[in-house]
Amino acid sequence: MSKPVLRVQDLAVSFRSYTGGLLSRQEREIRAVDGISFELFAGETLGVVGESGSGKSTLARAILGLVKPNRGRVMWLGENLTALDDEAMRQRRKELQIVFQDPVASLNPRMTAGDIIAEPLWTFYPNMDRVQVDERTRGMMKMVGLLPNQINRYPHEFSGGQCQRIGIARSLVLNPRLIICDEPVSSLDVSIQAQIINLLQDLQAKLGLALIFVAHDLSVVRHISDRVLVMYMGQAMEVSEKTRLYRRPLHPYTNALIKSVPVPDPRLAAVARRESWLTGDMPSPFDRPRGCIFHDRCPFRIRRCEADVPALRRMESGDWVACHRAEELDLTVR
Amino acid sequence: MTALLDIRGLVVEFDTPEGVVKAVNGLDVRIDEGETLAIVGESGAGKTQLMLAVMGLLAENGKAHGEALYRGRDLMQMSPHELNGVRGSQIAMIFQDPMTSLNPYLTIEQQMVEVVMHHQGLKREEARAHAIEMLRAVRIPDPEERIRQYPHEYSGGMRQRVMIAMGLLCEPELLIADEPSTALDVTVQAQITELVRELRERTSMAIVLITHDLAAVAELSGRVIVMYAGEIVEAGSAEDIFYRPQHPYTRGLLASVPRLDKASDDELHAIPGNPPNLQDLPTGCHFRDRCSEAMDKCRRPPPLWLSDSGRMSRCFLPMEGGRLQAGQILPPEPEREPADTAGPAEGEDE
Numbered sequence: 263m264s265k266p267v268l269r270v271q272d273l274a275v276s277f278r279s280y281t282g283g284l285l286s287r288q289e290r291e292i293r294a295v296d297g298i299s300f301e302l303f304a305g306e307t308l309g310v311v312g313e314s315g316s317g318k319s320t321l322a323r324a325i326l327g328l329v330k331p332n333r334g335r336v337m338w339l340g341e342n343l344t345a346l347d348d349e350a351m352r353q354r355r356k357e358l359q360i361v362f363q364d365p366v367a368s369l370n371p372r373m374t375a376g377d378i379i380a381e382p383l384w385t386f387y388p389n390m391d392r393v394q395v396d397e398r399t400r401g402m403m404k405m406v407g408l409l410p411n412q413i414n415r416y417p418h419e420f421s422g423g424q425c426q427r428i429g430i431a432r433s434l435v436l437n438p439r440l441i442i443c444d445e446p447v448s449s450l451d452v453s454i455q456a457q458i459i460n461l462l463q464d465l466q467a468k469l470g471l472a473l474i475f476v477a478h479d480l481s482v483v484r485h486i487s488d489r490v491l492v493m494y495m496g497q498a499m500e501v502s503e504k505t506r507l508y509r510r511p512l513h514p515y516t517n518a519l520i521k522s523v524p525v526p527d528p529r530l531a532a533v534a535r536r537e538s539w540l541t542g543d544m545p546s547p548f549d550r551p552r553g554c555i556f557h558d559r560c561p562f563r564i565r566r567c568e569a570d571v572p573a574l575r576r577m578e579s580g581d582w583v584a585c586h587r588a589e590e591l592d593l594t595v596r
Numbered sequence: 597m598t599a600l601l602d603i604r605g606l607v608v609e610f611d612t613p614e615g616v617v618k619a620v621n622g623l624d625v626r627i628d629e630g631e632t633l634a635i636v637g638e639s640g641a642g643k644t645q646l647m648l649a650v651m652g653l654l655a656e657n658g659k660a661h662g663e664a665l666y667r668g669r670d671l672m673q674m675s676p677h678e679l680n681g682v683r684g685s686q687i688a689m690i691f692q693d694p695m696t697s698l699n700p701y702l703t704i705e706q707q708m709v710e711v712v713m714h715h716q717g718l719k720r721e722e723a724r725a726h727a728i729e730m731l732r733a734v735r736i737p738d739p740e741e742r743i744r745q746y747p748h749e750y751s752g753g754m755r756q757r758v759m760i761a762m763g764l765l766c767e768p769e770l771l772i773a774d775e776p777s778t779a780l781d782v783t784v785q786a787q788i789t790e791l792v793r794e795l796r797e798r799t800s801m802a803i804v805l806i807t808h809d810l811a812a813v814a815e816l817s818g819r820v821i822v823m824y825a826g827e828i829v830e831a832g833s834a835e836d837i838f839y840r841p842q843h844p845y846t847r848g849l850l851a852s853v854p855r856l857d858k859a860s861d862d863e864l865h866a867i868p869g870n871p872p873n874l875q876d877l878p879t880g881c882h883f884r885d886r887c888s889e890a891m892d893k894c895r896r897p898p899p900l901w902l903s904d905s906g907r908m909s910r911c912f913l914p915m916e917g918g919r920l921q922a923g924q925i926l927p928p929e930p931e932r933e934p935a936d937t938a939g940p941a942e943g944e945d946e
Binding site for chain 2: 313314421422423424451452453454455456457459460463478479480481482484485508518519520521522523524525526527528529530531532540543544
């Protein structure tokens with residue numbers, strides 16, 4: 263790996279929320295993504311994990327310019343996407359695609375599978391000849407494990423897993439270099455999840471794609487990722503190489519997430535009761551803790567955590583962490 | 597052990613524009629007092645419809661027949677009024693999505709107190725005290741304060757805890773939990789699981805957990821039923837199911853879950869094909885078009901293997917330590933295809 267294809271620098275997205283009546287109306291800010299930075303290389307998969315409300319989906323959308331960031335840069339092959347006008351950004355979308363969570367809801371029910379997959383071709387290459395489009399569409403269907411003779415069927419005639427294959431074929435039809443998958447398997451049955459994960463891995467190896475895989479399921483992310491970004495309330499807690507992250511997390515929040523994952527094994531489950539020391543709920547987005555954003559739920563907090571915001575810093579291993587105590591804590595997973 | 601709920605020959609059908617769909621196909625399930633039973637299956641398995649039918653909560657286009665004997669009384673024959681007396685007081689059910697099960701226009705207090713007054717005939721003040729106590733039992737902080745709030749003022753995990761508290765209000769003998777933690781984050785899931793474990797230790801309540809999540813099943817242990825396309829394909833203790841799975845579907849399901857404790861970068865094992873389409877099931881064994889061990893004879897209804905310890909498997913492959921159900925014989929090897937595939941399926945359990 264040489265230079266990163268994607269470099270996200272201090273990216274931030276806020277939403278406005280209004281409370282109160284007509285006269286007492288107050289505007290409040292929700293910081294959904296709050297200064298995220300990372301790099302992504304060609305052929306690499308970055309997993310993004312965090313609880314609901316941690317900002318992982320907003321981050322995905324901000325990278326693609328689907329929501330407007332209010333700070334930071336998205337450097338794609340050396341070019342700042344956040345500075346592009348709409349038409350220029352539209353052209354870049356050939357290279358950056360997204361696969362959504364709910365495969366059935368994200369497909370237009372009135373279009374055939376073939377039309378859904380071919381639509382990006384019509385949009386970007388309106389003069390492409392029909393035969394060529396048809397050929398390419400059938401080729402895509404074959405590549406994602408659909409039968410080309412299903413080209414004229416409608417989404418409701420497919421199962422959830424097959425709809426997700428249609429979504430993936432559509433995202434690949436323009437030969438992108440980066441695909442962002444936002445919870446692509448969380449609405450699928452277990453036996454089907456595995457099919458889609460294997461498919462994504464095959465395609466990535468075959469096409470040399472860079473992949474951002476957003477998911478709340480840590481086992482799935484462990485399986486597919488090279489590195490993992492752990493988010494909490496819009497901020498990066500840790501960005502680490504996968505094996506290291508799951509063996510010895512650097513951040514107490516990562517540790518809490520890993521320890522919460524249930525093991526499908528009754529004997530192990532009986533001895534290793536899931537640690538529930540991650541008490542309480544995520545704080546309200548209007549009432550963000552001072553200092554370290556995680557300190558009020560952290561079992562390892564010291565006084566410094568209540569006042570100083572820990573910067574995301576690079577460790578000797580090359581991993582990144584935002585915790586004052588990263589060096590002294592040993593969070594090795596047994 | 598005495599049977600608390602004994603379901604026999606339950607069939608659930610739905611009228612759809614495309615014709616009648618059979619969601620549950622002649623199911624027998626027995627739940628003993630104080631036991632934990634997990635019903636596992638993927639979409640289309642019929643696991644939710646089974647329990648909804650027993651509780652008289654099927655959608656309008658659904659019909660059910662069969663028996664569901666609750667302490668000897670058939671729930672299926674009860675009038676809505678009688679059934680209301682059982683639901684909520686002796687049997688409680690909690691659902692996957694707490695937000696749609698709670699009334700957004702009423703405070704938690706209004707929703708909880710009414711239930712207790714109705715079922716237990718307590719006065720308002722007593723009922724309120726009891727509700728607060730239940731909220732404390734499920735670890736809602738400041739229950740005296742929070743009982744006055746509306747559902748939207750609670751987080752997702754807290755709402756699910758409120759649902760559990762409501763289910764427990766009348767100290768039911770049977771709690772049916774349908775995917776109670778599926779919509780929640782892992783961190784919150786862990787808390788809910790701990791809570792259910794604790795309650796089980798403190799009370800003698802029987803629990804039926806309906807889920808697609810094998811990890812949730814492992815955590816609660818107990819007895820396990822695996823369903824596929826409206827039928828039980830395998831049953832046994834959690835130990836049996838996880839360490840000695842017999843049915844190819846159970847084995848496939850276990851192998852397709854990525855595990856943190858046995859992490860590997862190998863390709864995941866996937867069960868090929870699609871979830872069962874109830875309108876177009878393969879004849880004979882409904883799993884055969886996805887099964888890695890399918891044989892020619894699987895076109896006929898598979899036999900049922902049983903063991904003394906209560907294990908069960910519905911497959912042509914012999915079950916470890918099992919014997920064929922009385923009256924069933926394995927078909928002799930290569931044979932002509934059965935002429936009528938619909939007929940034998942009905943007489944199977946006779």
